[in-house]
Amino acid sequence: IRLEFSDMVHTAIALCATLMAMACTVHACAGGMRECAAPVDNGDGFMLHLFDAGTSAVCLDGSPAGLYFRPGRGDDANKFIVENEGGGWCVSPEDCWNRAQTDIGSSKSWPQEGCPGMDGGSNGMLSSDCTVNPFCNYSMAHLNYCDGASFSGSVTAPVVVPGKGTIYYRGRAILDESITLLKALGMANATHVIWKGCSAGGLSVYLHADYVASQMPTRTRFVTMPDGGFFMDSPAWNGAPSYTPSYQWVAAAQNVTNNVNDACVKYYTPLNETWKCFMAQYTLPFITSPLFMTQDLDDIWQMLNIARVSSDCTHWPLGPGCTPDMIAFMHRYRYQMLAALEPLFAEAPRNGGFLTTCLNHCHQNTPRNWAQNVEGQTMIQSFVSWLAAGPLQPIVIDGQLGQNPTCAYGY
Numbered sequence: 127i128r129l130e131f132s133d134m135v136h137t138a139i140a141l142c143a144t145l146m147a148m149a150c151t152v153h154a155c156a157g158g159m160r161e162c163a164a165p166v167d168n169g170d171g172f173m174l175h176l177f178d179a180g181t182s183a184v185c186l187d188g189s190p191a192g193l194y195f196r197p198g199r200g201d202d203a204n205k206f207i208v209e210n211e212g213g214g215w216c217v218s219p220e221d222c223w224n225r226a227q228t229d230i231g232s233s234k235s236w237p238q239e240g241c242p243g244m245d246g247g248s249n250g251m252l253s254s255d256c257t258v259n260p261f262c263n264y265s266m267a268h269l270n271y272c273d274g275a276s277f278s279g280s281v282t283a284p285v286v287v288p289g290k291g292t293i294y295y296r297g298r299a300i301l302d303e304s305i306t307l308l309k310a311l312g313m314a315n316a317t318h319v320i321w322k323g324c325s326a327g328g329l330s331v332y333l334h335a336d337y338v339a340s341q342m343p344t345r346t347r348f349v350t351m352p353d354g355g356f357f358m359d360s361p362a363w364n365g366a367p368s369y370t371p372s373y374q375w376v377a378a379a380q381n382v383t384n385n386v387n388d389a390c391v392k393y394y395t396p397l398n399e400t401w402k403c404f405m406a407q408y409t410l411p412f413i414t415s416p417l418f419m420t421q422d423l424d425d426i427w428q429m430l431n432i433a434r435v436s437s438d439c440t441h442w443p444l445g446p447g448c449t450p451d452m453i454a455f456m457h458r459y460r461y462q463m464l465a466a467l468e469p470l471f472a473e474a475p476r477n478g479g480f481l482t483t484c485l486n487h488c489h490q491n492t493p494r495n496w497a498q499n500v501e502g503q504t505m506i507q508s509f510v511s512w513l514a515a516g517p518l519q520p521i522v523i524d525g526q527l528g529q530n531p532t533c534a535y536g537y
Contacts, residue, residue: 170248171196172241172268175307176233183303185272186216186226186293188284189233191300194241195311196254198265205264206316208308209252210323210330211244212354212488216274217372219379223290231272241268245324246491251506258493260510261320265312269304269327273297276330278404279380298385301334305341318347324488325427328355332406333386335415349416349513354488356406356421358463362434363455369432377401387412411469418478418512419470420505422486423460424527426537429485433459440485442528442535456527464523471521478512478520480505484533494534500524 176192177183183191198205213230216222225231230244241248248254256262273279279295286292305313313319321338323331331352342348362368377383383391383400389412390403402408426440435452438445444453460483470477480489482498489495489505496506500522503511511518524530 170239170241171254172239172248172266174236174238175311176236177300177303177307181299181303182282182296183299184294184296185233185300186222186231186274186295187234188292188294189272191270191272191296191303192233192236193270193304193307194268195308196241196248196266197312199263202261202263203265204312204316205261205318206267206308206313207251207261207264207320207322208267208269209245209491210269210277210321210327211242211271212323212325212327213244213271214326215276215372215376217375219285219287219293220290222274222285222293222295223287225274226293229272231274233270233272236270242270244271245327245488246493249493250491250496251320251322252491260506264320265316267304267308267311269300269323271327271330273300273380275376275380275382276326276333276404277301278330278333278382278385279376280385281379281381295380297380297382301330301338305338314343316343316346318349320349320351322351322353322490323355324353324490325355328352328488329357329406331355332409332413333382333404335413335417336387336389339415349418350413351418351420351490351509352406353420353490354422354425354427354486356410356419356425356463356467357428358432358459358466359402359405359407360432360459360462362432363452364434366434368434373404374401377404407466410467413469416476417470418480418509419467420480420489420509421463422482422484422489423463423524424456424483424485425487426485427487428459429456440536442485442533460526475512475515475520478508479522480508481521481523482530482533483524483527484530485527485535486533487537498530498532498534500530 172194176190185191216225253259254262275297277297279297281295284292331350335350339348359370382404386403387409390409391400394400394402436447438447512520
């Protein structure tokens with residue numbers, strides 16, 4: 127990306143000091159999947175673009191999907207940041223029906239203006255404030271998430287939920303229509319694209335990185351930046367089955383196989399395990415696009431929903447309900463994630479990463495997490511340096527839980 131490296135690093139350092147003083151309001155998101163920043167005021171420049179009626183790109187409830195867009199400014203107008211919104215998954219027909227009654231399953235209540243607050247709203251890397259964000263002048267898009275399967279589902283026929291009504295699994299059509307619309311809004315002339323996302327949106331980035339790259343103009347420098355989307359295939363801390371069956375259900379019910387990484391699907395088809403290609407852990411070895419990941423090694427959402435440890439294990443200092451067995455499992459979980467990330471490390475510096483152990487979930491649009499540093503580098507310093515092939519380490523890895531005094535623990 128056409129950046130002046132030294133200027134941007136100095137800017138990033140100054141911005142982190144500013145961000146340390148900023149408060150981050152937290153509330154429970156729709157669907158109860160996680161917590162996130164409160165919705166921002168309308169007037170941040172993001173405008174809603176719903177897809178044309180009659181396309182197959184519809185939300186779970188059949189309403190037209192869409193995205194929010196803010197054009198860039200000056201020399202950076204042809205540089206794009208595209209955010210894939212997160213918000214978990216629906217893991218049964220009834221769950222998908224219930225989700226279809228919310229803003230992460232229907233567009234009926236989406237406001238005409240203002241970036242949605244699910245992943246931090248127009249904060250962090252989506253901010254237009256140049257005292258806060260070194261990418262402030264980029265054109266920015268927020269892909270609203272309303273399909274329940276990380277933009278991956280593809281079921282042509284409506285799905286009837288007995289006793290409820292009809293829903294639609296059309297995530298891949300939403301992704302394709304988003305790309306088409308963004309090209310019409312200027313991405314066809316983009317010189318640089320940062321394709322990013324948080325949580326389920328981060329998973330979407332892993333799943334679709336190479337496909338989206340194939341849709342970019344040949345002149346475009348395309349990089350991916352998944353945030354908090356590396357969900358592990360793991361039992362709970364006590365050995366009981368955990369979240370993996372839910373991923374398997376989504377992969378089968380929403381017919382994701384033809385819509386995720388082709389090389390991954392080709393590898394796992396003879397093993398009858400193509401569901402694995404709906405998980406970043408198994409997709410990562412096949413991704414060829416440049417990738418800078420931000421991820422907490424003791425991700426708080428994963429601790430609660432996959433490891434299923436006590437909530438006393440999800441803050442620091444740990445509470446009395448966090449047993450020695452739970453703590454030991456959390457340490458093993460961290461090492462297992464690091465082992466699964468070996469393909470990332472093997473391809474450095476083409477790949478980069480900022481890996482914390484702060485019981486966080488997402489970093490990129492959450493101002494308080496920008497102040498955290500690992501091995502003397504903040505997230506934004508690390509990313510800016512990686513983009514510019516600068517002198518900082520392309521991948522930094524935090525120590526054990528409780529060792530980093532800059533951690534802002536929690537969501």
